[in-house]
Amino acid sequence: MITDYSIQAVAINAIPLIFAITIHEAAHGYAARQLGDNTAYMLGRVSLNPAKHIDPVGTILIPLMLILAGSPFLIGYAKPVPVNYGKLRKPKIDSVWVALAGPGSNFIQAIIWMAIWVILLGTRLDEPFFTSMARAGVLWNIGLLVFNMLPIPPFDGGRVLSGLLPIRQSMALDRLERWGFFIVLALMFTGVIGSLWMEPLSQFFLGLINVIVTPLRLIF
Numbered sequence: 001m002i003t004d005y006s007i008q009a010v011a012i013n014a015i016p017l018i019f020a021i022t023i024h025e026a027a028h029g030y031a032a033r034q035l036g037d038n039t040a041y042m043l044g045r046v047s048l049n050p051a052k053h054i055d056p057v058g059t060i061l062i063p064l065m066l067i068l069a070g071s072p073f074l075i076g077y078a079k080p081v082p083v084n085y086g087k088l089r090k091p092k093i094d095s096v097w098v099a100l101a102g103p104g105s106n107f108i109q110a111i112i113w114m115a116i117w118v119i120l121l122g123t124r125l126d127e128p129f130f131t132s133m134a135r136a137g138v139l140w141n142i143g144l145l146v147f148n149m150l151p152i153p154p155f156d157g158g159r160v161l162s163g164l165l166p167i168r169q170s171m172a173l174d175r176l177e178r179w180g181f182f183i184v185l186a187l188m189f190t191g192v193i194g195s196l197w198m199e200p201l202s203q204f205f206l207g208l209i210n211v212i213v214t215p216l217r218l219i220f
Contacts, residue, residue, distance in 0.1 A: 122220020
C-alpha cells in the first residue's frame with residue numbers, strides 16, 4: 001500500500017496520469033477529424049490542454065482513492081470527446097479507428113515511459129523521483145489501455161466491437177451503453193475484471209513493451 005502522501009508522491013502519479021488522459025482524449029478527437037468529423041475540433045477538444053479534458057471524479061477522485069487504497073490497478077477517465085459518427089466518411093469502420101486511437105496513444109506513451117525508465121537506469125541516473133515517475137507512467141498507461149478496451153459500451157473496446165459486428169448484433173450491443181458503467185462496476189466489485197481482464201492483459205502488454213524496448217536495454 002502507498003503510504004507516502006507527500007506533494008512529491010502525488011506529483012509522481014499526477015503528471016503521467018494527466019498526460020495519459022489528455023493525450024488519450026485528444027487522440028480520439030484527432031482521429032475523428034482526420035476521418036471526417038470536426039465536432040471535437042470545433043469544441044476545442046483536440047487539445048493537449050488538460051483543462052479541456054479533466055473530469056473531477058474520473059481524473060482526480062477515483063485515481064486518488066485507488067492510490068490511497070493501494071490498488072494494484074490504476075484507472076481513471078476524462079470527459080468523453082464528442083464524436084458525430086454520422087459525419088465520418090465510413091461510419092462503421094471509421095468508428096473503430098476513432099475508438100482505437102485513445103488506447104493506441106496509451107500504448108505509445110507506455111513505450112516512451114518505459115524507454116525513459118530504461119535510459120535512466122542504464123545511464124545510472126537513478127534519481128528516485130524520475131524513475132518512480134517513469135514507472136508510474138508505464139503503469140497508468142497500461143491500466144488505461146486495458147481498462148478502456150473492455151468490450152462493453154461506452155468504453156473504447158465496446159465501440160471497437162460494435163464497429164466489427166454485423167448491424168443487428170451491433171445494434172443489440174449498443175443498447176447496453178446506458179447500463180455499461182453499472183455493468184463494469186458490478187464486475188469490478190466481484191473481482192471479475194481484475195482477475196480475468198486487467199491482470200492478464202496488463203501482463204501481456206507489459207511483456208510486449210519489454211520486448212519492444214529490448215534493443216534499448218542492450219544499448220544501455
